[in-house]
Amino acid sequence: MWRGIFVVFAKEVVDNIRDRRSLMVAFIYPLLGPLILGVIISMVSNVVRVNPERHVQLPVVGAEHAPQLMAFLKNKGVNVVPAPADAKAAVRAGKANNILVVPENFTAQFGAKKTASVDLIVNSSRLPGLIALNRTLGWLGEYNQIVWGKRISTHGVDFQKLRPLTIKNVNVSSGTHIAEVLLFMVPPLFIFNLFMGGVYLAMDTTSGERERDSLEPLLINPIERWGLMLGKFLAALLFTAAAVAVQLFAFQIAFKLAGVGSFSFVHNLNALTIVGIMLMTLPLMIAAVGIQFVVATVTTSFKEAQTYLGLLPLVPAIPGMALVFSPVQVQDWMMAIPSFSQTLLLGQMVRGESITLSAVAISMATTTLLAGGLLWVVAKLYEREELIFGS
Known part of the structure; x- marks a missing residue:
């Protein structure tokens, strides 16, 4: 069974590597956010410095x-x-x-x-x-x-x-520069990219293959339908993780080039922090791919799936955009909300603030439960005969 899953996984990865649109979504789009943010930070730094x-x-x-x-x-x-x-x-x-x-x-x-x-x-x-x-x-x-x-x-x-009072300002911020306020923009850009990285592969391997009449021949192969789904799922997850990694390293380069001396933000996103972010957001990546597969499976056409999944990344990114203008005090109960908890934790990590292991554990646990539930739903949807013709 696992050999069959790997064969499906390898096939989808190879097919989508050959697809220019999949590569663009996974490796080009993630660069846009860091590029724009880096330019803005550099301009603000030049004004303030x-x-x-x-x-x-x-x-x-x-x-x-x-x-x-x-x-x-x-x-x-x-x-x-x-x-x-x-x-x-x-x-x-x-x-x-x-x-x-x-x-x-x-x-x-x-x-x-x-x-x-x-x-x-x-x-x-x-x-x-x-x-x-x-x-x-x-x-x-x-x-x-x-x-x-x-x-x-x-x-x-x-x-x-x-002069009864002598007032001194004590700045407890981890940063030293007004431009670091722009670091609040990193989480929504990251979340948007996370829900976008594997979206084309998810659509193409389900709705796309159904329209091309290539899904039915795959289903008659000697492999369980959940195994077929898992192979496709893992391929989409790989592209999502690749998009996330590309964007994080792009952010690191942007922070390195955005300022110099006391205005350099490279310390905010080192290699260890990137690894920590990848591990912390892995359950959210699985959940994102799960939602993509659910939508791509229940929709009747590729265009319909494209419409819904094109709007999907905006939903989890909107709270992060609101936090740019109105930051909130992080509380424990917020860690139980998938996507929102990762937005808060990512913001703290990028700004160099300390985070607690309990907060990370709660965030990962609740998101893992959601991801597992979505994976189960996708497996059940693949068992339906309507999968071949759309529903």
């Missing part, structure tokens, strides 16, 4: 009205430059990230030790603008505190007594 050897430019309107402030900014390494004639239009068009406007009455107000106002023109819809805004507000806040302290001290008041 500050070169310490390069002075940051700050266009200023009315710099002559605040010589002390300009001297402070230059001491901070800021290159103060004249602003364009139409400051708002320049910021809106992206020609400048932000522009500082010093009014004419600044000198009089500041000299009289009154509150002097400045305007900061910024486009908050652009990431460079938000980063420049945060950086400029930090400089202005520091200057404001220094001047305030000097004014208070002239009245014999201890400046430190007016």
